[in-house]
Amino acid sequence: MAGPGAATPVEHAHASHVARYAIVWIALLALTFATWGLSRFHIPGGWGVAVALGIATAKSALVALFFMHLWDQRGANRLVLVTSLVFVALLVGLTLSDSATRFPLSNPPGSEGALPVGPTDYGGPPPVPPRDRGLTP
C-alpha cells in the first residue's frame, strides 16, 4: 500500500467519468421530460402515482450511483443510504396505512368517508343556539 499521501488506485479511473456524467445527465433530462409527458395523460388512480414515483426512483438512483459515486465506493456509504430509505418507507407506509384503515368518521371533516364540512369547520362562525320554546320543565 502506498504512503498516506498517494492517490488510491480508483482515483485514476476518473479519467473516464466525464463521459459517464454526461450520459447520466442526458438520461436525467430525458426522464424528466418523460415523467412530465406521462403526467399529461392523467393515468387514473394509484397507477399515476406509481409511475411518477417509479421514474423519480430511477432518476435518483442515477444521481446517487454516479454523481454521488456510490457505484464505486465502499459498502458503508451505500448501507447508510439504503437504511435511511427503509425508514422513509416505514414512516410513510405505516402512517398512511393508519389513515387508510381508520373508521372513516375519525378522519378530518371533508375528507373521504368522513363527515361533511360543517358550519364551524375551517373557521366558520359558530351556529346560533335554538330558541327556547318553553318546553323544558
Add this chain to the structure above:
Amino acid sequence: MSETTATAAPSFLAHHFESLEKQTHAARLGMWLFLATEILLFTALFTGYAVYRYLFTPDFQAASRDLATWIGLVNTLVLVTSSFTVAMGYGRAVRGDGKGTRALFLVSVLLALVFLGFKVVEYSHHFHAGELPGRLYVSTRLQGPGAPIFYALYFLITGLHAVHVVVGMTILAVIGLRAGRGAYTREYHVPVELAGLYWHLVDLIWIFVFPLIYLI
C-alpha cells in the same frame, strides 16, 4: 510513519487519523450520515403530504393542476443540470484543476439562482392569489377544505428545500472559490466531494418534489 512521505499530504492529515485514506473515508461516511438525517427531515413532510393527499384527493389534484407546471419542469431541468456541472467540477478537482472546479461550481451557483428566481415568481403569484396556508388562505379559486392544507405543505416542502438550495449554493461558492485559489490538490480534494454530495442531495429531494407536487 510520517517520515516516509515528502508530499503535501501530511498538512491535510489530521493528527488523530492514521492515514489520509482513512480520513477521507471517515469524511465521506460522516457526510452520508448527515445526508441521511436530511432525508429523514424531509420524510416527515412527505408523510404529511401522503396522508393529506389520501384524505383530500380531489382537492389536492385540483390544487396541483392549478400550479404552473412549466415552472416546475424548467426548475427540474435546471437543478438536474446544476448537479451535472457540480459532478463535472468534482471531476476537475480530481485532476488537480482548481480553476476548472471554480468555474463549474460557479455555473452551478448561477443555475441555482435561476431556480430560486423561478420560485420567487411562483411564490409571489401565490401571495397575490391568496393561495396561502391554513387560515391565511383567501383564494376563491378552490373551495375544498384540502386546498389550505395543500398550500401549507407546498410552502413547507418547497420552502425547506429552498433553504437547502441557499445553503448548498453558499457551500459551493465558498468551496469553488477556495479551489480556484489552489486550496486542494489531486491527492486531497475531499471538501469538493463533500460539497458535491450535499448539492446532489438537494437535487435528489427535488426529483421527488416535482412529480409529487406538480404532476400527480
Add this chain to the structure above:
Amino acid sequence: MNPSPASELQGYNPRNYLNSPATGLKSWLTTLDHKRIGVMFLVAVTVAFALGGFFALLIRLELLTPGPTIVDAMTYNRLFTLHGVVMIFLFMIPAIPSAFGNFLLPIMLGAKDVAFPRLNLLSFYLYLAGASVALYGMVHGGADTGWTFYTPYSTTTTTKVVPILLGAFIIGFSSILTGLNFIVTTHTMRAPGMTWNRLPLFVWSIYATAVIQILATPVLGMTLLLVAIEHAFGWGIFDPARGGDPVLFQHFFWFYSHPAVYIMILPAMAVMSEVVCAFSRKNIFGYKAVAYSSLGIAFVGFFTWGHHLFTSGQSTLTGGVFGVLSMFVGIFTAIKVFNWTATLYRGSISFTTPFAYFVGFLFFLVFGGMTGIALATMSLDVHWHDTYFVVAHFHFIMVGATLMAFLAALHYWLPKITGRMYPESWGLVAAVMVVLGFNFTFIPQFLLGNEGMPRRYFSYPERFWALNVASTAGASVLAIGLVIVLVYLLVAIRWGPVAGANPWGSRGFEWDTPSPPPPENYETTPVYTHGPHEYHEDPEPPRHAAPEPKHV
C-alpha cells in the same frame, strides 16, 4: 501499550488531560479533546438532572394530599411538563452517550480522539444553546402541554411553548452530531487488531444508540418545528377545524420518541455489559448475542411507535400491527438479561457499588420491561393508558435502569476520569438508599394506576391518598440518597485517595491507560490480539506490540 514504566501507572498520572496541553477556562471552552468534552457534558447533565429532580420533588409534594397542596392546577401542569422536558431532553438522552461515550469510546478503540473533534465541541455548545433557549421559556412560565406536546392543545395554548420546542429542536442537533461522530469513529478509527468481534460491548451498544440518533432525531426536529409554526402562524396541519389530523402529530412525535427510549436504555445496557464482566471477573456469556441484540433493539424499536396511540383514534388494524411488533423488541432485551445472568454464574463476584447498581438495574429492567410487554397488549392498554401504571412503567426503566446505570458508570469510571477513588462504604449505603427509595416511590404508582388514578392530575380521590403518601416518602429517600452520592463524589474528586491505573483489576481496554489518561490517550497505537475482559489464570502475552520500529 504505553511503554511507560510500571510505577507511573500505579500512581496519579502527572501529565494528564486535565492539566495538558493547557489549563484555564479558555483551554477548556475551546478544547478538542474528547475527554474534556465528555467531562463538560457530565457536569452539564448533572446540573440538568438536579433541575429535573427539583421539579419531581415539587410534583410529589403537591401529590402528598388530595386537592391543592402547594400549587394550583395550572402551575402543576407546567411542573410535570418541565420535569419531563428537562429529564428527557437535557438528561436522559445525552447523559451516558455524550458524557461517558465521549470519554471512553476512543480509548476503548485504541484511538487518539473521535473522528470529528470540532463537531464534538459543537455538539456541546448546541446542548448549551438549546438548554438556554428552553430555560428562557421555563423562566417565563414554561409550557403546560406535557412533554409530549399533543395537538391541538400545544398549538393553541398561550403558555411559552415555542421556546421549549425550539430548545428541544436545537438539542436534537447536538444528539445527531454525537451519533454521527460515534458511528464514523467506530467504523474508521479502530486500532490494528480491533475487529468488530473484539469491540468492547460498550461500543456495540453506543453504536446502536448512534444509529437511532441519526435516523430518528430529524423527524422529531421537523415535528417540533411544525408545532411551532402552527402555534405561531396557524397553518392548520394538525388543527381539526382546518382539516388537519391531530393524530398525525402523534404519529410523527412517537416515531422519534419511541426509538428515543431506546436511546435512553441502550447506553445503560452498554455500561452494564462492562460492569458485569469487571465485577464477576469473567468474560461475557454470549458475546455475539449481546452485541447483535443491541442492533436488534435499535432496528425493531422503530417499528413500534403506534403503541402510544392505542387509545388516540388510530385504526384498529394499525393498533394490532404495532402491538405485535412491540412484543418483538422485548426479545432482544431478554437475550441480554439472560446473558448477563449467565455471566454471573461461576464468576468471582465483588459486591462493589457499581455491582450493587447492576443488581438494582437487572431487577428493575426486568420488571419495567415486563410491564412494558403488558402495556403493549392493546386490550390491557385501554385500561392503563394515561394512568399511573404507565408512569410507573417508564420510571422503572428510566430511573430504575438508566439512572442506576448512570450511577454505576460514575462509580466504575470515576477512578479513570479523575484518578481518585470514592469511599466504598458510603457508596454502598447510598446505593441501598437509592434502591429502597426507588421501590417505595414507584411500586405504589403501579398500584395507583391499576386502581385507575390518571396521570397528570394534580388532585385525586381520597382513596388514593395512602399510596401517594408512600410514593412521596419513597421519593424523599431517593432524593436524599442521590444527594449523598453527589456529596461524597465531589469530596472524592477533590480529596479522594489516588486510584492508580486499574483499581478494579478490570480487563476492559480503557484500563490500560494511566489514570487520568494523557491527552493523546496512547503514546503509540495499541495492537489488539483479542477482545476485552479476558480473565484467564495463565499469564497473558503482552496485548500491545512494542513501539513500532521506524521505517527507513
